[in-house]
Amino acid sequence: MTKIGDIKDETKSAGVIVKVVAIKEKEYESERGKGTYFYGIIGDETGTLPFTAWVLPSTVRVGDVVELKNCSVRKYNERLRLYVDSRSEVILRPEDVMEVKRTYRDYKVRSLNLNDSYVSVTGLITQVSRSTYEKDGIQKEVISGQFTDDTGTVRISSFGPELKDGMKVQISGARVQEYRGRLRLSINENSAIAGADFPTPEVPLYRISEVDRGISGIEVTGICVAVGDRSGLTMRCSQCRRRVDDGSCEEHPDAEKTLDLYATFTLEDGTASIQCNTGKDVTSTLTGISVDGKEFNQVEIESVHSGIKNKLLGRPFLVRGEASVTDQGTSLRAESIVEIDVETLKRIRAAMRMGID
Amino acid sequence: MIPGERRRREPSRWIFSRELKESTFLEESQDERIRPYIITPLGTRVKRVLFNGNITSMNVEEDATKAVISDPVGSFYVNVFNRDFSSAQKIVLDTHAVGDLVTVVGRVSSFRTDQGTLYFNVLPEYIFPTDENARSYWTLMAQSSAERKLVAIREAGKMEKPDALSLMKLGYTEDEAECALRSIKHYPGFDLNALREAIVGSGSSLQVSQSLTNAKGLILELIKGSSDPKGCKYDDIVSAMEKEGLDRGAVDEALNLLGTEGDIYEVSLKRFKAI
Structure with missing residues (x-):
């Protein structure tokens, strides 16, 4: 039997005695029909390893010690992973107790x-x-x-x-x-x-194509190429913050409506585009429009929309914020937005130089 | 498009006019109604571009306006017609004049002559007035993008069987890796050196342009702050700017520009005041 810590390379025939640290199941559909497979983490006193089991006894639970024979080890996402398939053997060892050395x-x-x-x-x-x-x-x-x-x-x-x-x-x-x-x-x-000891991190500057997961505290640059039609003044339900431009909130009909200022726009930097949105404070700082304690007529509402377009369209900006990645694509909730100036250009130049030999 | 899938706007490519001009390959779609992609010598797959530059020539007629817009290494040819959705952009373009700095987003249209030569023009979707900072930013990003592709092509050329994954492991994005592979496939033996030199040159012109912007700001501040009622002396400006690392030539150019732009005037020989 091989210890997890000794598995350093791919192999077609591995045998281990391990504790199941984590296990999940997932359904799949192939040419042969629907099925279920299991994945998770196994470990022993020398370390841990991710695994995928195409077949596994339904009695196997987290914490069980099992002996796995005739398994294969292959790389997946640049990391070794143990695979249990139809030719593998899974033997439960209910009497065994095992301490697992967690490795991350x-x-x-x-x-x-x-x-x-x-x-x-x-x-x-x-x-x-x-x-x-x-x-x-x-x-x-x-x-x-x-x-x-x-x-x-x-x-x-x-x-x-x-x-x-x-x-x-x-x-x-x-x-x-x-x-x-x-x-x-x-x-x-x-x-x-x-x-730990390390220099206090600075806010990193990303190219838009590099923004591929939901993290915050990042900056991107780009030229604004489109402004959303609904950017401008809007009424929201004071309880759930939903837009209620056409009447009262369906879920909170008695709740007050509050005036909000909001902008959504598309930024491009030549590598990709990203949908950005700014809330009341950031939009107000950007446009100089304040909504607190004011009332607006229809003409003024339309002029706010035009004002946002004039301020944003065709201009280059540095935007700091929080990215989110959903089925609808990648978007950035802006915490600050400033027009690119000479100092920003110096920073971008330094960042762009990195990685080019 | 898959039913239910949201149609995503195709992002624009930020490429220099020279890269587009030297393109000779079109990636045709099976659907004849769909405009082909242009594959440039750097492998960039282009349908829409975003660029900025100075309008160097304009021909306004009732049916159409034709303009030439110059970036640091060449020119884009822009045609906008007085019909359908284009008429709004024609009105915008017609408000501009030769010398104006603009940013253009538009679709690229190609035309192949009987001799096989390809010509390109841009049908603008948006035209925005712009400034030096925006121009510097666009040039910087377009240059960085082109340089990365050039290095990726070089790296791919070293590989026996280049593939996207191997290039991505070297730190290139998927798009850059695919550009490198397209360049090798569609432009075998293409001499990229001239394009490389032009793109590197665009960087130095950008730096000159930036140092000029800085010089203009410093000099204007100096002239405004001068307490001499006869106006700030030229020699004083030169010696103050030398301390900032600017030579006499840069000071002269900045003074000329400030005068042309109406920020300063020459009160008497070699004495300046702010307006």
Whole structure:
């Protein structure tokens, strides 16, 4: 039997005794019909390895120790993975107890993905806040914050370890999750946190084609080539923030309507395009239009839309914000937007030079 | 298009006019109604472009306006007709004059002569007035994109059997890798050196343009801040700018531009005041 730590290369015949650390099942459809396969993580006292099982006894659960014979090891996404198929043998070993040495791959924020859901990351903790939630009738605390490295920022939630503003940490065993197209990390008492030393990260400048996952704290540049027809003034439900331009909110008919200023526009940098949107404060700063405490007639509403178009169309901008990736495409919620000036050009030139020999 | 799939706007390509002009390959669609993609010598697959430059020539007629717009390495030929959706852009273009700096987004149309030579013109979808910063930004991005493709083509040329994945492992994006493969496939033996030199040159003209913008700002500030009632002396400007790393030639050029743009005037011989 081979130890996980000794598996260094692809092989067609591997045998291991391992503990099932994580397991999920997924349905698939092929020419031969529908089926289910399993994937997850297995481990022993020397390390862990992802696995895919095309066949597996339905009795296998997380925590079980199993002997796997005649498996293959192949690379998937640049990482070795153990495959259990129809010629493999799976033997449950209910009497065995095994300690698993957890190993996590190092990731930068910009490379986080759901295919590798437990990772090691190094970064700066900021914007820490605390809140409580109830589980099984017991009040528990969750500490939330932002986790930043030199490639971007994601939200982090701790259900155990202490997080403080300004902490520079290396976290092993952080879980990667996704919510509404945005990636986030969560940690608990099984995650290991150690102090780390690195320069405070600067906000990274991305080419638009490089923005391919839901992370925040990034900047892109581009020329605005289109402004959404609905950019401008809009009425929203004060409770759910939905647009209610044509009447009252269906879900909250008695709720007040509030006036909002909003812009959506397309930015291109020659590598790709991205849909950006700005909320009231950023749009107000950009256009000089303030809506607080004011009322607008139809002519003024239309002039606000024209004002936004005149300010944005054809102009080059530096936009900082939070990207989200959904079925509808990639978009950027802008936290700030400034027109490109000589200083920005110097920064872009330096960034563009990187990677060209 | 797959039913239910959202039609996505095809992003524009930011390429220099020279790259487009040297293109000789069209990727035809099976559907004759669909305009072909132009494959440039750098492998860029072009249907829509975004560029900026100065209008160097304009011919306005009732039915159509033709304009030549120059980027740092050549010219784009822009035609806009007084019909359908184009008429709005004709009105916009007609408000401009030779010398104006504009940004254009448009679809590229090709025409092949009986001798097989391809000509291109741009049918504008948008025309925006623009400024030096926007021009510098576009030039920088177009230059960076072209340089990366040139290096990717060189790397692909070193491989026995070049493929996109191997190029992406070297740090190129999927698009850059595919451009390199298209360049090798459709332009075997094409001498990219002249294009490379022109693109590198566009960078130096950009830097000159930027240093000139900086010089103009510094000099205008100096003239405005001068307490000499007879006007700021030319020699004082030159010595102050030398401390900023600008030579006499750059100062002269910046003073000429400030005068042309109406920011300063020469009160008497070699003395300047701000307007």
